[in-house]
Amino acid sequence: MPKPDELIVDIAALVETGQSNQMSLTVVTGGAVITGRLAPEAVWRQRVSEVLTDSAHLGEFSAVFDTPAKEGGPPTHLHFHVARILQGPVGIPETGGMYRVAIEDVSAWTVGDFSYSNH
Numbered sequence: 001m002p003k004p005d006e007l008i009v010d011i012a013a014l015v016e017t018g019q020s021n022q023m024s025l026t027v028v029t030g031g032a033v034i035t036g037r038l039a040p041e042a043v044w045r046q047r048v049s050e051v052l053t054d055s056a057h058l059g060e061f062s063a064v065f066d067t068p069a070k071e072g073g074p075p076t077h078l079h080f081h082v083a084r085i086l087q088g089p090v091g092i093p094e095t096g097g098m099y100r101v102a103i104e105d106v107s108a109w110t111v112g113d114f115s116y117s118n119h
Helices: 006-018 041-053 059-066
Strands: 024-029 032-038 077-087 090-102 106-111
Touching: 006 032, 006 077, 024 077, 024 090, 032 090, 041 059, 041 077, 041 090
Parallel strands: none
Antiparallel strands: 024 032, 024 106, 032 077, 077 090
């Protein structure tokens, strides 16, 4: 098992302790490029739960995300919101989505998010 990059673990830990959702990050994981803002896990879980609760077909899954995040030890995942998977000239979804990425699966990263322009 690869050892996660200490810098990205520190960034994730700071997002968790500061309860901030303003840190933009772009990562490469499994060949996909994901760009967006990081959120504390508790905030991310709450938002996913709200989205599922509002769904006529997926409401029963919202309780899975209502459980508190496990505490102790360094973060193991990045929790993105308003995030997009970059594919060719577009970001999917255009409005941004909610993604959870294992830190150990990140092969490259940079601070900031990318967006496309037709200029």
